[in-house]
Amino acid sequence: QQQVKQSPQSLIVQKGGISIINCAYENTAFDYFPWYQQFPGKGPALLIAIRPDVSEKKEGRFTISFNKSAKQFSLHIMDSQPGDSATYFCAALNTGNQFYFGTGTSLTVIP
Amino acid sequence: DAGITQSPRHKVTETGTPVTLRCHQTENHRYMYWYRQDPGHGLRLIHYSYGVKDTDKGEVSDGYSVSRSKTEDFLLTLESATSSQTSVYFCAIRYRETYEQYFGPGTRLTVT
Numbered sequence: 001q002q003q004v005k006q007s008p009q010s011l012i013v014q015k016g017g018i019s020i021i022n023c024a025y026e027n028t029a030f031d032y033f034p035w036y037q038q039f040p041g042k043g044p045a046l047l048i049a050i051r052p053d054v055s056e057k058k059e060g061r062f063t064i065s066f067n068k069s070a071k072q073f074s075l076h077i078m079d080s081q082p083g084d085s086a087t088y089f090c091a092a093l094n095t096g097n098q099f100y101f102g103t104g105t106s107l108t109v110i111p
Numbered sequence: 112d113a114g115i116t117q118s119p120r121h122k123v124t125e126t127g128t129p130v131t132l133r134c135h136q137t138e139n140h141r142y143m144y145w146y147r148q149d150p151g152h153g154l155r156l157i158h159y160s161y162g163v164k165d166t167d168k169g170e171v172s173d174g175y176s177v178s179r180s181k182t183e184d185f186l187l188t189l190e191s192a193t194s195s196q197t198s199v200y201f202c203a204i205r206y207r208e209t210y211e212q213y214f215g216p217g218t219r220l221t222v223t
Binding site: 036043044046049089093097098099104 | 146154159210
């Protein structure tokens with residue numbers, strides 16, 4: 001049973017466009033929602049994270065939108081660049097200190 | 112990189128042999144995690160630790176054990192490796208107050 005469902009599995013975006021990745025969860029005990037970026041052969045790197053008491057968080061070109069009532073959160077990458085091409089994972093942390101990850105989205109930004 | 116190292120970085124072993132992977136951190140974090148990453152599954156939690164000698168199971172703990180006798184080291188042991196345990200294993204630390212989690216470089220394990 002997948003605790004965090006992520007879509008799409010892959011995404012192709014033109015340079016300068018907006019990349020949007022979505023995640024949904026069921027467990028209301030989750031209270032921290034991070035996004036990670038992973039390049040081939042590397043470990044995941046923390047990109048941005050949000051707590052459920054806010055609806056949006058922005059850091060540079062990366063924005064998390066959070067909808068508590070719908071149990072959904074999304075990552076928006078503005079002005080997407082070829083260097084953003086990577087795999088992105090959403091995750092959720094429960095009050096028991098366990099992280100649950102989505103299955104990942106492979107993003108390709110075409111020059 | 113939050114001072115996390117993993118060893119070995121690559122290992123090939125035979126079915127039925129024991130294997131121990133080591134995670135070492137230099138920043139005295141209380142929380143440490145072991146994950147495996149497989150295509151189509153994302154990262155799945157194997158075990159985690161919330162202090163010396165304090166560990167708990169994750170969602171895919173069968174066939175794995177862990178130990179933490181010092182704050183800086185978290186060991187993952189496969190008592191009798193199977194081909195289904197071929198994977199990339201990541202260790203991570205978590206900051207207690209901010210919940211931020213940082214990963215090590217990973218260990219690629221192949222069980223033949």
